[in-house]
Structure formats: structure tokens, C-alpha cells
Amino acid sequence: MVGVTDAPTNDFDLAPTNPDLLLDFRGVEFRRGGRTLVGPVDWQVELDERWVIIGPNGAGKTTLVRMASAQEFPSEGTAFVLGEQLGKTDMRDLRAVIGMTTTSLANRVPADEIVEDVVISGGYAVIGRWREEYEDVDVEQVHDSLEQVGALHLLGRRWGTLSDGEKKRVLIARAIMVNPELLIMDEPGAGLDLGGREDLVGYLSELALDPDAPAIVMITHHVEEIPYGFTHAMLLDEGSVVAQGLIDDVLTSENLTKAYHQPIKITKEDGRFFARRETRGGAHRV
Known part of the structure; x- marks a missing residue:
């Protein structure tokens, strides 16, 4: 095959x-x-x-x-x-039904591509719209995906005019365009x-x-x-x-200290994690 x-x-x-x-x-x-x-x-x-x-x-x-x-x-x-x-x-x-966002993908999008074309082409696992014609259901899915990530207001904008944060949202909208599992x-x-x-x-x-x-x-x-x-x-x-394993069991000071080879202290507040080195001095990796 x-x-x-x-x-x-x-x-x-x-x-x-x-x-x-x-x-x-x-x-x-x-x-x-x-x-x-x-x-x-x-x-x-x-x-x-x-x-x-x-x-x-x-x-x-x-x-x-x-x-x-x-x-x-x-x-x-x-x-x-x-x-x-x-x-x-x-x-x-398999790739066609997995939603994926990467920095390398962002760098491959043409600067003059409009937002809706960036998203709609994700449904076909391609970058850049040429002469393809899409169904009305695809256009509706683009709007739904952009709305889901809070980026519907970006319709009509050119990729090269977006901020980094706006680009991240558009790429996530593109990734969920395929209704991935x-x-x-x-x-x-x-x-x-x-x-x-x-x-x-x-x-x-x-x-x-x-x-x-x-x-x-x-x-x-x-x-x-x-x-x-x-x-x-x-x-x-x-x-x-x-x-x-479970996130609270994995993200501990002991485990991060072992992974990063320096004394790391991790705390959790309102469901968010924060990390810092516990002591001054010392090499990054022993």
C-alpha cells in the first residue's frame, strides 16, 4: 500500500x-x-x-x-x-484526522494568506489556497472553529498582519477544523x-x-x-x-529537580503551576 x-x-x-x-x-x-x-x-x-x-x-x-x-x-x-x-x-x-499546531507550520504560511484560507486548508492537510473550491459546510466549519478560539473577528485579515498570539489562535482553529479525536x-x-x-x-x-x-x-x-x-x-x-501519570503526582519539586539537574521548587496556585530554582548558584546541569 x-x-x-x-x-x-x-x-x-x-x-x-x-x-x-x-x-x-x-x-x-x-x-x-x-x-x-x-x-x-x-x-x-x-x-x-x-x-x-x-x-x-x-x-x-x-x-x-x-x-x-x-x-x-x-x-x-x-x-x-x-x-x-x-x-x-x-x-x-492518520495525519489527516489529527489536529496539529507547530511553530514550523506557522513559518510556512504565506504572509498574504487570509485567515479563513489558513483555517479551511487545514481540513485538507495542505497549506495555502490556490484554485480549490470549498463547500458551504467547510466555510461554516471555519467560522465555528474561529469562534471557538475567540478569533472570529480576524476574518479577512492577512496572516502577515497578525500578532503572534493571533496566529496561535488561528492555527488552533485550523487544527480543530478536522474535528480531530x-x-x-x-x-x-x-x-x-x-x-x-x-x-x-x-x-x-x-x-x-x-x-x-x-x-x-x-x-x-x-x-x-x-x-x-x-x-x-x-x-x-x-x-x-x-x-x-496524574499531573499532581508528576509535577513535584523532586521530579523537576531530577529532570533539570538543579534544585527546582514548584508551587500550585488556583490550579496553575509555578517553578523557580530553590537556591542561588550552581551549574545548570551536573
């Missing part, structure tokens, strides 16, 4: 996935150039869960979500995404000022608390960007899992 790439065969292939799981990673590793970038990782995500993945630069966060979004398949282990095993299905079909966001708050970040966190909190919203996996470098309503967390360091 076109688009199917044969993944390594192993004992994990013998057991089917639980149909209630959107992501089911078993002993997953990803290697490139003789180096293990991630793994081994066991990870399961259910429909009503909202996950944050956090860790230092180079921890393997983006590599992990590239597998979760069917952009890569594992070098070892077995990865099921939306019930399909990576390497044994057409990954293009799984929404993956790679550092949605990157580059935003304080006001823009708080606006985005507020919106994502509303999304996280919406029982009809898709399962969410979000990468961030900063615990302050984790919206209220997120349920689970995974903490990575150098490709290995430091801790994963």
Missing part, C-alpha cells in the same frame, strides 16, 4: 490495542544516527485526558509527539495511534508576551474543560504555560521518562 512503511517487527506486534486508547505506545524507542533520541517509553492516552509533556531542551519531547502525530514511526517497540499501528497503515490517513500542540505559547500567553492559557483552559473537546497532548518548556484542567503529565530528560 502506498504510504505504508514497514516498522520493525517485535513481540509487541502480537497484542492488539485497547479500543479506548487514542495512543498506545509499548516499549517505543526512536533512534537516528546510532543515537537513541527517545525511549524506551510506555504511554497510553485516553479520550478524556489532557496531557502536558515537559522537560529540558533535547529531552525528546518533539520526537515523541512526531510519533504520536504519525510523522515518524518507532525504531523499536509498537505504537498505536487512533487504533492503527504505525508502520502497518497509511500514515497520511486528538489535538497535539508543540509549544503553543512560544514567543508570546505575558498578556498573549495568559490569553492563550485562558482559552486552552476552556478547551481542556470542554467534555466534547478532543484528547490533548501539549509540549511546553514552562510549567506556567500549563492550562487549568490538564489531567496528566510526562516529564522527560535525555529521551527517558522521569515520571508520568
Whole structure:
């Protein structure tokens, strides 16, 4: 079949996935150039869960979500995404039904593209509208998606005239245009000022608390960007899992100290996390 790439065969292939799981990673590793970038990782995500993945630069966060979004398949282990095993299905079909926002995607949108075309093309997994004709139902879905992220007022605006915060909202509207079961966001708050970040966190909190919203996996470098309503967390360091599970059990001072190799103190106020180094001095990484 076109688009199917044969993944390594192993004992994990013998057991089917639980149909209630959107992501089911078993002993997953990803290697490139003789180096293990991630793994081994066991990870399961259910429909009503909202996950944050956090860790230092180079921890393997983006590599992990590239597998979760069917952009890569594992070098070892077995990865099921939306019930399909990576390497044994057409990954293009999976990508078309997963909502995804990344900084690299933002950089690929033409500056003169109007907002509604940025969003509507997401339903067809393309960037840039040329001569395509879309159905009225697609246009209605664009309006609904923009309204859901509080960006309906941006209709008619050119991409290049938007602020970073406005671009983030439009990209999320584009991601939910496909009515995904799984929404993956790679550092949605990157580059935003304080006001823009708080606006985005507020919106994502509303999304996280919406029982009809898709399962969410979000990468961030900063615990302050984790919206209220997120349920689970995974903490990575150098490709290995430091801790994963319920968010309050994972985001502890002990675990962050271990991951970042310096004394980190974490606090929680009104459902939001805040972190700082506990003492002065010392190297970033021991």
C-alpha cells in the first residue's frame, strides 16, 4: 500500500490495542544516527485526558509527539495511534484526522494568506489556497472553529498582519477544523508576551474543560504555560521518562529537580503551576 512503511517487527506486534486508547505506545524507542533520541517509553492516552509533556531542551519531547502525530514511526517497540499501528497503515490517513499546531507550520504560511484560507486548508492537510473550491459546510466549519478560539473577528485579515498570539489562535482553529479525536500542540505559547500567553492559557483552559473537546497532548518548556484542567503529565530528560501519570503526582519539586539537574521548587496556585530554582548558584546541569 502506498504510504505504508514497514516498522520493525517485535513481540509487541502480537497484542492488539485497547479500543479506548487514542495512543498506545509499548516499549517505543526512536533512534537516528546510532543515537537513541527517545525511549524506551510506555504511554497510553485516553479520550478524556489532557496531557502536558515537559522537560529540558533535547529531552525528546518533539520526537515523541512526531510519533504520536504519525510523522515518524518507532525504531523499536509498537505504537498505536487512533487504533492503527504505525508502520502497518497509511500514515497520511492518520495525519489527516489529527489536529496539529507547530511553530514550523506557522513559518510556512504565506504572509498574504487570509485567515479563513489558513483555517479551511487545514481540513485538507495542505497549506495555502490556490484554485480549490470549498463547500458551504467547510466555510461554516471555519467560522465555528474561529469562534471557538475567540478569533472570529480576524476574518479577512492577512496572516502577515497578525500578532503572534493571533496566529496561535488561528492555527488552533485550523487544527480543530478536522474535528480531530486528538489535538497535539508543540509549544503553543512560544514567543508570546505575558498578556498573549495568559490569553492563550485562558482559552486552552476552556478547551481542556470542554467534555466534547478532543484528547490533548501539549509540549511546553514552562510549567506556567500549563492550562487549568490538564489531567496528566510526562516529564522527560535525555529521551527517558522521569515520571508520568496524574499531573499532581508528576509535577513535584523532586521530579523537576531530577529532570533539570538543579534544585527546582514548584508551587500550585488556583490550579496553575509555578517553578523557580530553590537556591542561588550552581551549574545548570551536573
